[in-house]
Amino acid sequence: MNGIEKARGILENYDGPDCRIMEVCGTHTHEIFRQGIRRILSPKIHLISGPGCPVCVTPVSFIDEAIYLALEKDCTICTFGDLVRVPGSELSLQTARGRGARVRIVYSPQDAQVYAKNHPDEQVVFLSIGFETTTPSCCIAVRNAAADHTGNFMILTANKTMPAAYDAMKDSTDLFLYPGHVHAITGTKVCEDLVGQGVSGVCAGFTGRELLTALAVAVSEYQKGKPFFRNCYPRVVRPEGSPAAQAMVAEMMEPCDAQWRGIGTLPDSGMRLRPAYADFDARIRCDIPPIEGHANPGCRCGDVLRGEITPHDCPLFGKVCTPEQPVGACMVSSEGACSAWYLYGEETGGISHE
């Protein structure tokens, strides 16, 4: 029997205590659907899509701030594509384009910095979102801008760190499926420490084989009844993580309180530039006034992100909120839970639960 069949057997036949597993990472959520894994799980295994999609947890007010910079301060906004369609309080960046906002889609923060360098007559703001995986490349863009004297380049930070989210979510799940790419940077100490608080988890890769293995290990260990951590992605995740990336981020950024859509403000869960780099901080340079965002009151993205409801339980899901006309961020983002449920046909006549 090969490894895949063995892991599959464990997941199909699991008959231990009910086990809730939170996929912290949006890429995991999508890969689990793409690989058809939910379909084969024993009814005693419950997957919960957690808060690990950077676009999904970005608050409405952040979109409003970006639109303020574009429309009131005439800045050129550079952003990852997914953010463009996320609704703000009134507009999305896409609809703001219709009112004259300059919004460019980039594939890395460095692309935005290079654009700024080549367009010295524009004030260029990169929308800096993401977890530990993405934050180092935001820092590199700022470091390059400082070295190149790209004075017209800024970032609007909404970078977040995972440990605070684990802490906020730990009562909503029996164990975490930790995001492999985050822990490739941070290492696994935080996961080991959580074991001390009774919180279990496995660190997982992203292929079908890796996900099956990690889930099989998770439920097998869970059955034993003691808190545990297992690194099931050792080819990428080392216990110490990436010291170079950690050192660069620590040198350039400092922790701050951060607002998470659906979860609220978590102390020290965000990252912002240190005062030495204030010239590149759009909030400081452009003097953005405090903005309180207003989400669509019917949207239940927050409850989805906390794992309290499935996307299908949201009254807007698939009716007024679709990938073509998204109301909430979880439907916009390619990593969002609602988008995965919708695209892979869960509860919409697809094959997943026929």
Add this chain to the structure above:
Amino acid sequence: MNDTVTMAHGAGGKQTSELIQKVFRAHFENPYFTADDASVLPAPKGRIAMTTDGFIVSPQFFPGGNIGKLSICGTVNDLSCMGAKPLYMTCAFVIEEGFEMAKLEEIAAAMEKTANEVGVRLVAGDTKVAGKGQCGGVFITTTGIGEIQEGIETSGKLARPGDAVIVTGDVGRHGCAILLARDEYGIDADVTSDCAPLWKPVEAALNAVPDIHVIRDATRGGVGTVLYEIAAESGVGVCLDQSKIPVDDKVRGVTGMLGLEPLYLACEGRLVMICPQEKADRLVEVLRGQKYTENAVIIGTITKEHAGRVIMTTEIGTQTLLPEPGNELLPRIC
């Protein structure tokens, strides 16, 4: 003649006829190529198929072809999908003022070469010049007429449960080549468009297996979109074996980085064919003996279940839905 196209080349006077003589007639000359207002042609015996297609690809020159070659392949392949031997084509050019004459020559030469390869004749054309900034370089519209081979009936409505699904080569290469040629992503990879005229392999396929139910070229939206169209039109499900879908390693690398699904990237030289299961091996064998379809392979079957949907069997033996195409498809790829 000038080095670039000017407004005068589109004004209908001396310079227009010079352009037609030196560029288009030089390349498209044949007994039916007309100087009159319309071409007069012998009628084919059987039913005819007719189609038209506009081409605005950017950039106009890309690894594996250019807009001229593409404009012949697109219409030839559309006719071929109906089992129609391409006979006559027309082409209409909209050229931007200032376009390099040498490039226009290169485009016309590619059209000549591709048309000759298929045996289709360019019988009429039109040239307009648009002011600087009014169109991107050159736009081409081609129209084609073909003679449907006797006893052949293909349609997206004809897929039947149990039929085999065949793709004639690796998927997503044109879309990937165009995306890289635009140089917007900072990715270096050597990917060549699959752009090719497919009448010859289709003719061979139909001679060997006349009852092919469906032939579609997987252009905009790629193989995935075509399969969803067929599933809807025939009221059937499509079940693919993920491990059988041919994807070039470099295409897989690029799409992996950008989060794109190769099944939804455009092809310009790939067909989806659906035929009775018992004929599938023979069909694949014939296709593999033809230029441009050497890597034909069976990738799945048509099912009664899951009507209107495309299902994939994954590498780990599970089944999953191929998500329907989203709205992030690339503009101006053909």
